[in-house]
Amino acid sequence: MLKLQNLRDYVPALHANARTPRHLLEAGLGHRQCAGVVALTNDNEVNLKIAITSKLLNPHVTVICRADSHDIEDNMASFGTDYIIDPFDTFAKYLSTALQTPGLYLLQRWLTEKPGTLLPDPVYPPTHGHWIVGGYGRFGKAVFNRLKKEEISITVMEAMPEKTGEPKQGVVRGRGTEEDTLTEADIEHAVGIVAGTDNDANNLSIVMTARAMTNKLFVIARQNYRENDALFRAVDADMVMHPSAIVAGKIWVLLATPMLYEFMSLAAYQEEDWACALVSRIAGLVDNRVPV
Structure with a gap:
């Protein structure tokens, strides 16, 4: 499948079951340059096994997992999984932000959309x-x-x-x-x-x-x-919830711009006026595309 994707860069691939620790080690889990493990299968139990294996065999590696079960999330968190992404809870949180502070929700979208994307319009649920x-x-x-x-x-x-x-x-x-x-x-x-x-x-x-x-x-x-x-x-x-896109977008921010993740976590404590003022300042610096 990867060969058919015509990806811009070479992506090494291993055709194997990620549930098996041996295959994760073959993929480089124990290598000194292994920076992170991202578990994105559509099976919560498999993602849980990947997270456990990663933390046991390489405790210092960053582990990011998808999960859509609160029981599985609690289990992952209990042994130190760094980031757990539930697409349904994540979207529900986005909706809550749009309801309470639409300016902050707009700021979040502007800063986390893919480069080159047209500036999204504000939404007011x-x-x-x-x-x-x-x-x-x-x-x-x-x-x-x-x-x-x-x-x-x-x-x-x-x-x-x-x-x-x-x-x-x-x-x-x-x-x-x-x-x-x-x-x-x-x-x-x-x-x-x-x-x-x-x-x-x-x-x-x-x-x-x-x-x-x-x-x-x-x-x-x-x-x-x-x-x-x-x-x-x-x-x-007015709003579309695509689970895979939400997970991919959040992981992209975590891996490519980790300080942005920290910034948005802190921005959640700011007032709506602060967010609206920052949106106005950004709008004056860019054209009709999201800022890089």
């Missing part, structure tokens, strides 16, 4: 009114909990609550792709909707059906597969 969350899986739960902390009214739509569980207030049973389900979820009075299932076609359908019923919605859409980029650009959601 409504902080009052009724929201609908479609899908109560890992992503839906993360967003639901963040919105609840803002004391926002929420209705959850879920096709299989017996599998995902449901909040105390209950759910509206259905995918949300049908007008009946959206009507029952009170779409008429909604100010925001989250299309957050693990099915891209359903998420696009939720957005399009909801917009056909009301034109005053702030839309958050979950995109699961990169090949659907064109479709999600066309649907023009």
Whole structure:
């Protein structure tokens, strides 16, 4: 697969199971120039095994892991994994920042987008009114909990609550792709909707059906597969959550500009006026592209 990617630089590759310690050592885990290990498989248990192996066989190496289970995250943290990235919790935190301090959220996007990207516009998620969350899986739960902390009214739509569980207030049973389900979820009075299932076609359908019923919605859409980029650009959601892109973006910042990660951690304690002033200063220094 790497040979077909036509990458700009040579990338050494090892076709092996990263769960096996011997293969990690063959890849260079014990080498004095090994600076870090990044575990990005879609299996939490495999990422956990990679993290344990790395910390046991090379305690000084930096370990960055993807995880989307709180139990696995706690386990990874217990033996010193340096950075644990949960794409669902990360996006929920971004949404919380956009709700509370939109200037800080804009600053964060400007400083962490890939070089050459057009400056993103500010987003202002409504902080009052009724929201609908479609899908109560890992992503839906993360967003639901963040919105609840803002004391926002929420209705959850879920096709299989017996599998995902449901909040105390209950759910509206259905995918949300049908007008009946959206009507029952009170779409008429909604100010925001989250299309957050693990099915891209359903998420696009939720957005399009909801917009056909009301034109005053702030839309958050979950995109699961990169090949659907064109479709999600066309649907023009206010915020798009792509798990792999969130993980890749955060890791890129950690590896390429670690001081930026520290800066954003400190910026979270600043006031909104501070963030807005800094955004204005940056806007005066750049054209329509993000700063390098």
